[in-house]
Amino acid sequence: MWQARTIIHNGIAMPFHEARIHPLALGVAFGVAVFEGIRAYRHPATGAFSVFRLEEHLARLAQGMKVMRLADPPATDVLRAAVLEVIRLNAPDDDAYLRVQVQVEAMGTMATTGPVGWIAAALPRERSAKFATGLSACVSSWTRIADNAMPPRIKASANYHAGRLATLQAKADGYDSAILLTQRGKVSEAAAACLFLVRDGVLVTPDRTSDILESVTRATVLTLAAELGIPCEEREVDRTELYVADEVFLCGTGQELVAVTQVDRLPVGDGAPGPLTRRLQAAYEAVVRGLTEAHPEWRTPVPMG
Numbered sequence: 545m546w547q548a549r550t551i552i553h554n555g556i557a558m559p560f561h562e563a564r565i566h567p568l569a570l571g572v573a574f575g576v577a578v579f580e581g582i583r584a585y586r587h588p589a590t591g592a593f594s595v596f597r598l599e600e601h602l603a604r605l606a607q608g609m610k611v612m613r614l615a616d617p618p619a620t621d622v623l624r625a626a627v628l629e630v631i632r633l634n635a636p637d638d639d640a641y642l643r644v645q646v647q648v649e650a651m652g653t654m655a656t657t658g659p660v661g662w663i664a665a666a667l668p669r670e671r672s673a674k675f676a677t678g679l680s681a682c683v684s685s686w687t688r689i690a691d692n693a694m695p696p697r698i699k700a701s702a703n704y705h706a707g708r709l710a711t712l713q714a715k716a717d718g719y720d721s722a723i724l725l726t727q728r729g730k731v732s733e734a735a736a737a738c739l740f741l742v743r744d745g746v747l748v749t750p751d752r753t754s755d756i757l758e759s760v761t762r763a764t765v766l767t768l769a770a771e772l773g774i775p776c777e778e779r780e781v782d783r784t785e786l787y788v789a790d791e792v793f794l795c796g797t798g799q800e801l802v803a804v805t806q807v808d809r810l811p812v813g814d815g816a817p818g819p820l821t822r823r824l825q826a827a828y829e830a831v832v833r834g835l836t837e838a839h840p841e842w843r844t845p846v847p848m849g
């Protein structure tokens with residue numbers, strides 16, 4: 545597999561392992577950073593790379609920088625150019641996982657908002673083996689962070705603490721993954737992925753006020769499902785709906801679409817990835833990789849020359 549060799553830090557391309565910030569910078573000390581995980585896909589026939597929904601990721605990053613009140617944040621045009629450039633500089637021979645991150649690089653107090661720095665990185669990341677088989681999940685005793693404490697709507701680095709604790713607990717207890725409930729006891733999402741379930745042929749996902757990250761993949765799945773004629777509902781979801789659902793799956797840029805075949809040791813449906821999950825996985829794969837002509841606006845071509 546290819547290796548990450550170059551990172552762009554504050555506009556300067558440098559060897560991947562040489563990027564530095566001070567350990568007491570607020571980006572490290574308090575996790576005052578916001579980021580995006582994005583994927584670039586390689587077309588199997590042409591070898592051409594395209595970045596999936598780059599504009600939506602950059603828009604969410606801009607919202608995050610605003611909510612965090614970062615001073616003089618980098619412009620979207622600068623970040624877009626850096627993302628495309630870092631792919632070219634790393635010359636991947638397969639799909640790449642891209643990280644764009646903006647962090648406060650100064651030391652200071654709680655009220656320090658800058659100067660900020662930023663990186664664009666390209667990393668190899670294989671598709672999860674669970675993509676084919678599905679995974680087991682538990683409903684965690686850790687709860688999802690709430691909008692009036694640590695807004696989950698933005699992709700801030702510090703937001704990942706609860707999801708990490710839930711994941712560590714899930715793995716210690718023999719599950720692959722954790723599903724977190726909101727403070728009100730409704731289903732929110734997994735540690736780094738949104739959640740869908742299927743009930744009586746209807747695709748259901750927790751709504752945008754269920755303390756979810758407003759996921760790019762979730763929005764993609766809702767669009768693809770509507771185009772396939774699958775009825776969709778965005779609404780509050782009860783925990784026990786997970787137990788009686790016909791299908792459950794997680795979605796996110798990193799995990800893509802992966803079936804949940806067991807929740808709290810109860811089989812989901814017949815315990816195997818279900819037909820709607822399979823259909824949506826195939827539709828997702830086609831659109832991210834450009835195997836279909838549909839939605840060209842979602843794929844930004846990467847100039848590799």
Ligand SMILES: Cc1ncc(COP(=O)(O)O)c(C=O)c1O
Binds near residue numbers: 735736759760
């Ligand atoms: C907490 C959390 N929820 C959901 C998602 C899925 O979001 P997206 O589809 O935009 O990648 C992520 C993505 O990594 C995430 O970190």
